[in-house]
Amino acid sequence: MLHTVASLLKVKYPIIQAPMAGGITTTHLITEVANAGGLGMIGAGYLSPDQLRQQVNDVQEVTSSPFGVNLFVPNEFHVTEEEITLSNDQLAPIRNQLQLSQKPSNKNPEFNDLHNTFLEQIDVVIEEQVPICSFTFGIPSEQVINRLKQHGILLIGTATTVKEAIAIEKAGMDIIVVQGSEAGGHRGNFLDSYDNSMIGLMALIPQVVDMVNVPVIAAGGIMDGRGLVASLSLGAQGAQMGTAFLTCEESGANELHKAAILHAEEDRTVVTRAFSGKWARGIQNEFISTMQEKEHLLPDFPVQNSLTKEIRKAAASQGKPEFMSLWAGQNASMAKKQTIQTLMQSIVEEVKRLGYSI
Amino acid sequence: MLHTVASLLKVKYPIIQAPMAGGITTTHLITEVANAGGLGMIGAGYLSPDQLRQQVNDVQEVTSSPFGVNLFVPNEFHVTEEEITLSNDQLAPIRNQLQLSQKPSNKNPEFNDLHNTFLEQIDVVIEEQVPICSFTFGIPSEQVINRLKQHGILLIGTATTVKEAIAIEKAGMDIIVVQGSEAGGHRGNFLDSYDNSMIGLMALIPQVVDMVNVPVIAAGGIMDGRGLVASLSLGAQGAQMGTAFLTCEESGANELHKAAILHAEEDRTVVTRAFSGKWARGIQNEFISTMQEKEHLLPDFPVQNSLTKEIRKAAASQGKPEFMSLWAGQNASMAKKQTIQTLMQSIVEEVKRLGYSI
Numbered sequence: 001m002l003h004t005v006a007s008l009l010k011v012k013y014p015i016i017q018a019p020m021a022g023g024i025t026t027t028h029l030i031t032e033v034a035n036a037g038g039l040g041m042i043g044a045g046y047l048s049p050d051q052l053r054q055q056v057n058d059v060q061e062v063t064s065s066p067f068g069v070n071l072f073v074p075n076e077f078h079v080t081e082e083e084i085t086l087s088n089d090q091l092a093p094i095r096n097q098l099q100l101s102q103k104p105s106n107k108n109p110e111f112n113d114l115h116n117t118f119l120e121q122i123d124v125v126i127e128e129q130v131p132i133c134s135f136t137f138g139i140p141s142e143q144v145i146n147r148l149k150q151h152g153i154l155l156i157g158t159a160t161t162v163k164e165a166i167a168i169e170k171a172g173m174d175i176i177v178v179q180g181s182e183a184g185g186h187r188g189n190f191l192d193s194y195d196n197s198m199i200g201l202m203a204l205i206p207q208v209v210d211m212v213n214v215p216v217i218a219a220g221g222i223m224d225g226r227g228l229v230a231s232l233s234l235g236a237q238g239a240q241m242g243t244a245f246l247t248c249e250e251s252g253a254n255e256l257h258k259a260a261i262l263h264a265e266e267d268r269t270v271v272t273r274a275f276s277g278k279w280a281r282g283i284q285n286e287f288i289s290t291m292q293e294k295e296h297l298l299p300d301f302p303v304q305n306s307l308t309k310e311i312r313k314a315a316a317s318q319g320k321p322e323f324m325s326l327w328a329g330q331n332a333s334m335a336k337k338q339t340i341q342t343l344m345q346s347i348v349e350e351v352k353r354l355g356y357s358i
Numbered sequence: 359m360l361h362t363v364a365s366l367l368k369v370k371y372p373i374i375q376a377p378m379a380g381g382i383t384t385t386h387l388i389t390e391v392a393n394a395g396g397l398g399m400i401g402a403g404y405l406s407p408d409q410l411r412q413q414v415n416d417v418q419e420v421t422s423s424p425f426g427v428n429l430f431v432p433n434e435f436h437v438t439e440e441e442i443t444l445s446n447d448q449l450a451p452i453r454n455q456l457q458l459s460q461k462p463s464n465k466n467p468e469f470n471d472l473h474n475t476f477l478e479q480i481d482v483v484i485e486e487q488v489p490i491c492s493f494t495f496g497i498p499s500e501q502v503i504n505r506l507k508q509h510g511i512l513l514i515g516t517a518t519t520v521k522e523a524i525a526i527e528k529a530g531m532d533i534i535v536v537q538g539s540e541a542g543g544h545r546g547n548f549l550d551s552y553d554n555s556m557i558g559l560m561a562l563i564p565q566v567v568d569m570v571n572v573p574v575i576a577a578g579g580i581m582d583g584r585g586l587v588a589s590l591s592l593g594a595q596g597a598q599m600g601t602a603f604l605t606c607e608e609s610g611a612n613e614l615h616k617a618a619i620l621h622a623e624e625d626r627t628v629v630t631r632a633f634s635g636k637w638a639r640g641i642q643n644e645f646i647s648t649m650q651e652k653e654h655l656l657p658d659f660p661v662q663n664s665l666t667k668e669i670r671k672a673a674a675s676q677g678k679p680e681f682m683s684l685w686a687g688q689n690a691s692m693a694k695k696q697t698i699q700t701l702m703q704s705i706v707e708e709v710k711r712l713g714y715s716i
Binding site: 229 | 538581
């Protein structure tokens with residue numbers, strides 16, 4: 001029973017490297033995870049179809065092991081001129097500090113464009129025979145799911161509540177990742193509001209596994225073998241880990257991002273929607289505190305994400321982590337600078353020490 | 359190592375019935391927990407010294423097993439006339455629906471009175487030779503801790519963050535309960551803000567056990583053997599459970615409170631400060647939604663608690679759960695109407711099934 005997920009995924013260990021978007025999941029990271037017996041995932045949410053095809057080919061050139069691609073399901077969004085003006089007003093002092101012009105150059109994304117990009121990404125996944133595809137922010141259309149299934153691609157949905165997990169199972173996906181409130185980066189809630197979807201894994205895992213029949217993988221604040229065994233005890237069949245992989249030497253995360261996590265005080269992350277318009281957990285910094293007061297009034301994802309893009313880019317290139325999005329889970333203080341090999345080995349050894357077999 | 363907490367507490371199983379205040383922890387509940395091999399706790403936060411002495415004597419009459427008392431450490435609080443007026447304005451329509459007069463009769467609590475009551479409660483604990491005393495909302499003075507220790511009383515502190523856990527250990531307490539964000543009822547944070555103290559157990563337990571040397575007990579969203587084993591895997595030595603005991607037949611919780619939990623939809627609780635002035639998790643109802651918009655502006659605990667007392671009492675006696683405080687953890691949907699004996703047995707059996715020994 002405990003081996004179901006590993007055998008479905010065709011990997012040695014039920015350990016998934018979370019699909020962190022934005023250049024973190026390099027080919028090196030993914031192939032090292034594969035070499036160590038886990039499942040590497042391309043965080044493709046922000047990749048163009050061409051970029052995605054390129055990385056898929058790169059990974060396939062280095063390894064014949066399975067790997068996965070994660071895509072963002074596009075949502076309808078509403079935006080007003082007032083929201084954009086308010087956001088730009090709030091961002092102005094930060095643009096100033098980064099010597100950026102006051103007129104943001106990014107044009108607003110259109111839902112139709114995002115939807116077409118998503119369909120092209122799906123084409124790439126099928127054409128390049130990617131074995132595993134996971135989704136965040138929702139469930140793709142029946143048509144998309146059927147196409148992927150006809151090509152034998154294993155499908156993973158992301159749920160933050162019991163209701164979302166049930167919907168994912170009903171849509172015909174093979175595996176559900178349940179994202180606890182501990183998780184770093186973007187919240188994956190899509191049927192339930194942010195407020196209703198901040199559920200700790202200790203409560204979320206058993207409630208979900210009691211209600212669905214497909215295997216469940218736990219995500220959020222899991223950093224080592226203790227967290228994996230705890231997830232298995234609660235009824236999950238594996239763990240998806242982000243922050244633990246992010247600070248590994250092979251990860252493509254910005255060095256300032258890695259350093260911020262490695263020097264994080266214990267339990268000091270916050271959830272903000274100021275960077276992207278969607279709630280996401282990261283290390284508290286000046287950007288977040290500057291924007292906090294009006295963050296409820298900012299435009300939705302992906303509009304706010306587009307409005308802050310130049311800022312995040314300039315902050316990184318000018319070495320100013322105080323204005324970067326430093327995504328991290330609630331266990332950030334446990335992160336280590338180490339190789340993937342060392343991380344994976346220590347997880348497997350600790351699981352054995354705790355008397356579990358994976 | 360895993361037996362340390364049980365042997366310290368002198369109980370068979372490292373399972374603590376959470377000290378829920380407000381009449382839930384009846385003598386029947388506590389002695390049944392003791393009979394089943396766990397540790398029963400008197401939730402004495404709102405009891406007068408005389409009431410506390412009475413219940414301690416009642417428990418001692420029925421059982422010679424160990425049990426504990428939980429006390430609220432009084433905090434300095436600040437309150438303005440404006441806050442009280444605002445609160446009464448917000449409460450007015452609710453008082454109306456309950457046919458209560460518009461002038462609340464409660465006078466505001468004084469810190470000095472609360473502090474004196476606390477010291478008298480401590481006297482009772484010592485005089486009546488209560489073996490175990492736990493604290494919520496802070497750490498008592500060095501003098502109080504020393505007196506209790508001189509009398510051989512085992513001390514348990516409640517922490518919501520690593521910082522609070524370290525402070526509790528430093529103050530000389532014997533055991534730390536770590537309260538995850540999943541927990542029902544009042545948040546125990548006292549050094550860190552509410553925002554900084556909403557940490558899921560998956561992240562909180564390993565970070566705390568890595569930083570302290572005293573045994574740690576996990577609390578929050580734990581409902582069964584799976585949760586206990588998960589807590590042990592993460593490094594805790596036991597579990598404190600509230601909601602699971604609250605719906606038991608022997609609990610003194612109002613039947614409407616029990617019914618609200620037993621019919622709770624999965625993962626549908628919210629955190630509110632509208633009932634007491636301190637953040638606490640319960641089932642969403644009309645009281646919470648009515649008060650939500652201005653809840654940040656309401657007076658601090660215990661002033662707001664005093665202002666809502668008549669309302670909560672009238673709501674209970676008029677059979678209107680929509681205006682009661684229906685405290686519950688994030689796992690409320692897993693609660694069952696059962697005996698303590700059945701609950702404890704099923705936990706122990708599940709732990710064994712999962713290959714752990716307790």
